[in-house]
Amino acid sequence: MPRPPAATHCPYCALQCAMTLTPVAADRADAADAPTAPVTVAGREFPTNRGGLCRKGWTSAELLRSPARLLAPLVRGEDGALHEANWDDALDRVVAGLRGIRSAHGADAVGVFGGGGLTNEKAYLLGKFARLALGTSRIDYNGRYCMSSAAAAGNRAFGVDRGLPFPLEDLDGADTILLLGTNVAETMPPFIGHLAGAQAAGGLVVVDPRRTATAKLTEEGRGLHVQPVPGTDLPLLLGLIHIVIAERLVDVDYVEQRTTGFDAVRRSVAQWWPERVQSVTGVAALTLRRLARRLAAGGGTYILTGRGVEQHVDGTDTATAAINLALLLGLPGRTGSGYGTLTGQGNGQGGREHGQKCDQLPGYRKIIDPAARAHVAGVWGVDPDTLPGPGVPAVELLQSLGRPGGVRALMVHGSNLVVSSPNVDAVRAGLAELDLLVVCDFFLSETASLADVVLPITQWAEEEGTMTSLEGRVIRRRRALTPPEGVRDELWILAELARRLGCTATFDTDPEQVFEELRRASEGGIADYSGIDYAMLDRGEAAYWPYPRGSAGTPRLFADRFAHDDGRARLVAVAVRELARPRPRPGSGELELITGRLLEHYQSGAQTRRVPELLEARPEALASMHPATALRLGIADGALVELRNRNGAVRCRARLTTDVRPDAVFLPFHYGDEQAANLLTGDAVDPISAMPEFKTGVVRVIPLETE
Numbered sequence: 001m002p003r004p005p006a007a008t009h010c011p012y013c014a015l016q017c018a019m020t021l022t023p024v025a026a027d028r029a030d031a032a033d034a035p036t037a038p039v040t041v042a043g044r045e046f047p048t049n050r051g052g053l054c055r056k057g058w059t060s061a062e063l064l065r066s067p068a069r070l071l072a073p074l075v076r077g078e079d080g081a082l083h084e085a086n087w088d089d090a091l092d093r094v095v096a097g098l099r100g101i102r103s104a105h106g107a108d109a110v111g112v113f114g115g116g117g118l119t120n121e122k123a124y125l126l127g128k129f130a131r132l133a134l135g136t137s138r139i140d141y142n143g144r145y146c147m148s149s150a151a152a153a154g155n156r157a158f159g160v161d162r163g164l165p166f167p168l169e170d171l172d173g174a175d176t177i178l179l180l181g182t183n184v185a186e187t188m189p190p191f192i193g194h195l196a197g198a199q200a201a202g203g204l205v206v207v208d209p210r211r212t213a214t215a216k217l218t219e220e221g222r223g224l225h226v227q228p229v230p231g232t233d234l235p236l237l238l239g240l241i242h243i244v245i246a247e248r249l250v251d252v253d254y255v256e257q258r259t260t261g262f263d264a265v266r267r268s269v270a271q272w273w274p275e276r277v278q279s280v281t282g283v284a285a286l287t288l289r290r291l292a293r294r295l296a297a298g299g300g301t302y303i304l305t306g307r308g309v310e311q312h313v314d315g316t317d318t319a320t321a322a323i324n325l326a327l328l329l330g331l332p333g334r335t336g337s338g339y340g341t342l343t344g345q346g347n348g349q350g351g352r353e354h355g356q357k358c359d360q361l362p363g364y365r366k367i368i369d370p371a372a373r374a375h376v377a378g379v380w381g382v383d384p385d386t387l388p389g390p391g392v393p394a395v396e397l398l399q400s401l402g403r404p405g406g407v408r409a410l411m412v413h414g415s416n417l418v419v420s421s422p423n424v425d426a427v428r429a430g431l432a433e434l435d436l437l438v439v440c441d442f443f444l445s446e447t448a449s450l451a452d453v454v455l456p457i458t459q460w461a462e463e464e465g466t467m468t469s470l471e472g473r474v475i476r477r478r479r480a481l482t483p484p485e486g487v488r489d490e491l492w493i494l495a496e497l498a499r500r501l502g503c504t505a506t507f508d509t510d511p512e513q514v515f516e517e518l519r520r521a522s523e524g525g526i527a528d529y530s531g532i533d534y535a536m537l538d539r540g541e542a543a544y545w546p547y548p549r550g551s552a553g554t555p556r557l558f559a560d561r562f563a564h565d566d567g568r569a570r571l572v573a574v575a576v577r578e579l580a581r582p583r584p585r586p587g588s589g590e591l592e593l594i595t596g597r598l599l600e601h602y603q604s605g606a607q608t609r610r611v612p613e614l615l616e617a618r619p620e621a622l623a624s625m626h627p628a629t630a631l632r633l634g635i636a637d638g639a640l641v642e643l644r645n646r647n648g649a650v651r652c653r654a655r656l657t658t659d660v661r662p663d664a665v666f667l668p669f670h671y672g673d674e675q676a677a678n679l680l681t682g683d684a685v686d687p688i689s690a691m692p693e694f695k696t697g698v699v700r701v702i703p704l705e706t707e
């Protein structure tokens with residue numbers, strides 16, 4: 001009997017578009033003209049995507065029977081090559097390696113690197129596995145590269161971090177939407193349907209140094225594109241706050257009743273008068289004034305941030321400035337207006353709530369909090385004193401690979417480290433120093449190809465579970481297909497490894513049972529899932545956290561109070577610091593490097609570069625630059641160039657476009673090997689969130705072919 005259609009969601013980004021997967025009938029699957037995918041994909045009506053999907057979603061099923069898919073474990077032999085092995089032998093190798101390293105170097109010599117695409121159940125069990133089965137504190141995940149700045153700013157200001165503290169549909173009624181550093185028209189195209197109201201009102205404002213597809217949505221009277229010098233978002237926001245205060249646009253009652261810290265913020269922006277901001281950002285003082293007045297005009301205003309302003313060494317302060325602006329205008333917690341941050345990875349929200357972060361336990365609890373430790377230890381049936389303390393964030397963990405006192409064995413789940421990490425040359429060197437590298441993946445990604453053991457896993461259409469979308473809404477992932485013979489679910493892998501390591505704690509392999517345990521572990525925490533169960537999700541009920549047992553959940557946060565003890569939001573004064581981030585030297589020929597995404601690819605491209613249609617559309621990294629810049633450097637459209645700085649070099653072809661400023665070059669980060677954009681990024685991180693500086697840098701562009 002063929003399986004019935006499965007109502008599920010896209011495997012990629014945080015919009016989590018709803019889709020229906022219908023298995024192809026067996027007789028069709030064998031036909032000469034059989035479809036290449038074992039299921040057909042159809043968009044499904046849902047509030048976020050309204051039946052729409054982007055090109056990535058439409059082609060997502062192509063990966064299920066990809067010829068590149070791994071169908072057996074791989075173990076590195078004495079000849080240095082990876083060879084197929086059976087599961088018993090592969091797991092034995094992992095367990096023997098972990099045991100040996102632990103006994104020789106201690107539990108913290110074993111590290112775990114998770115991912116923001118893992119289901120809630122996997123993220124939860126991975127954190128439990130690290131703390132109980134391995135006894136290590138060394139766990140962090142790639143969400144550190146994604147949401148950590150916005151999360152730190154949200155926690156600091158509101159006492160809670162939920163990407164959008166309101167349903168996405170609320171944007172439909174807005175007159176003004178300020179998008180700071182987010183290119184939704186390419187990263188999550190169905191999202192732009194929610195911008196139509198603001199466009200019609202002429203109030204879509206996009207701040208981006210590039211003329212992106214999203215920036216083009218503001219043209220023809222539909223809004224405003226503000227194009228600052230790359231890396232100057234913080235002064236730009238301080239300038240807007242200065243104008244709001246100077247022109248008495250502050251919502252005084254709101255600020256008095258619902259916030260603290262106004263005087264310090266007022267003092268901190270005193271020197272950021274518009275003409276000074278213009279000299280730093282390149283944005284005209286008149287434009288800044290027009291924008292500030294528009295934001296304060298009422299009629300429904302939203303301020304939304306994305307990675308473009310967050311993935312910097314001052315990312316937390318920049319997101320904080322955006323929140324300060326929103327608070328001064330009285331936006332958060334009012335229906336019809338607000339502040340939010342647009343989560344990127346599929347489970348970027350849930351992935352940071354259940355214990356993958358080095359400093360957290362499930363329920364978004366702090367691992368250093370004795371009450372939190374006692375609660376979670378009680379659910380896990382262990383003594384709280386046996387739980388490890390806080391570990392170190394992702395970049396620090398990777399910098400310790402193979403070093404004395406550092407990590408000597410690493411387990412990687414849902415990450416392609418040697419494409420997505422900053423300073424990838426150093427990461428590659430660190431991985432080469434390890435005694436054991438274990439990677440769970442469905443393809444031989446750039447990182448998996450370096451592993452000692454590769455464990456092949458199920459894909460999204462073959463598994464049950466839950467994800468938490470960018471709205472903080474918990475949704476169901478449903479199985480449409482039986483997995484191929486040789487692959488295993490990561491829940492099973494973690495349970496089996498825990499058993500073989502002699503861990504006596506319970507590791508369920510049934511996702512619903514894992515979720516039941518997660519509910520209890522999260523109960524009373526910030527991200528409380530205790531009132532959510534699979535049955536209600538299967539009935540299609542909307543479940544927004546916090547959702548305490550017996551409640552109706554929380555679609556909109558902050559209506560009456562913020563999450564700090566006194567119920568007030570914090571206005572936090574921030575300042576432009578002397579940054580570790582270098583800037584081009586005048587007259588040097590150096591350019592600002594901007595990194596970012598393309599419509600056709602997702603994250604490190606490990607999946608989408610294996611979809612033929614997507615690869616054909618965007619087969620290689622192209623360095624986009626202004627024609628005037630190219631003329632000055634003697635570079636023709638399509639010519640081979642080298643981008644070089646003190647961190648490394650990338651070789652790729654040039655693409656000439658006026659969408660990029662003459663002082664900048666844009667490079668997408670979805671490619672590996674010699675085209676990895678992160679060959680050019682360094683180790684500097686935000687001191688608060690540990691977010692690397694991904695978005696800007698300084699490069700020289702050297703022509704390798706002459707006209």
Ligand code: SF4
Nearest residue numbers: 010013017054057188
């Ligand atoms: Fe998938 Fe995101 Fe595209 Fe929707 S917008 S189809 S969730 S990649």
